[in-house]
Amino acid sequence: MAACEMKGFLSFLVLWLVSREKMSGAEIALELKKRKGSKPSPGTIYPVLKYLKDKGLVQIDSNKRYSLTKKGGKELDAHIKTFFETFCDLDEMKECCRK
Amino acid sequence: MAACEMKGFLSFLVLWLVSREKMSGAEIALELKKRKGSKPSPGTIYPVLKYLKDKGLVQIDSNKRYSLTKKGGKELDAHIKTFFETFCDLDEMKECCRK
């Protein structure tokens, strides 16, 4: 238990990425690889996209590119707010990182 | 599945809090309540502390106050690094939050 793998932010990250520009599933996976180092498997990324779509947070166009819906925008805003409240001392954390 | 509850950063946060000052389990729980809004239950916080202690990342003094070990410091540094790489555009995110 409690292996400190820092799971749990995939949906949040996907919402964030898609809010910035339309992206396909493959593009999202690539961007996540850039950031986290490991590329999420298809079995990881597509279920998340389906979940977000079913929940009405993202929409998919004819080219299979995902973008944020209005509802998704509100949800993302709320998540970002929580995120920055939870990590309210990011500056200090970043400072610590440079040592 | 994939309910976007943003779980998974509890161990990380605990390491971070404890790295700044010695804290008891109760104090840690209180600080988490301040940040996240909800107070983690005893069944949440103490197993995490035990796990971190068993793994040699934190130590506990005679007053049951936790602090970071040397090993824990290295682990925390690595996590912080990963964290900032994953969320490499925090400025933009924060900006978005203010709108």
Next chain:
DNA sequence: TTTCCAATATCGGATATACGATATATGCTG
């Protein structure tokens, strides 16, 4: 010392999250 309350600890189980394997669709190239 005894009582009481809060902090600490532990256990079982519920849910979230992610992955591997596999199947299907899509589009490109010959």
Next chain:
DNA sequence: CAGCATATATCGTATATCCGATATTGGAAA
């Protein structure tokens, strides 16, 4: 069109994460 590679999708499962309920401990106050 046929063949192939890649993207997409789905299913079952493994693990991480967390919580509720329930002990247990430890210290303060009567």
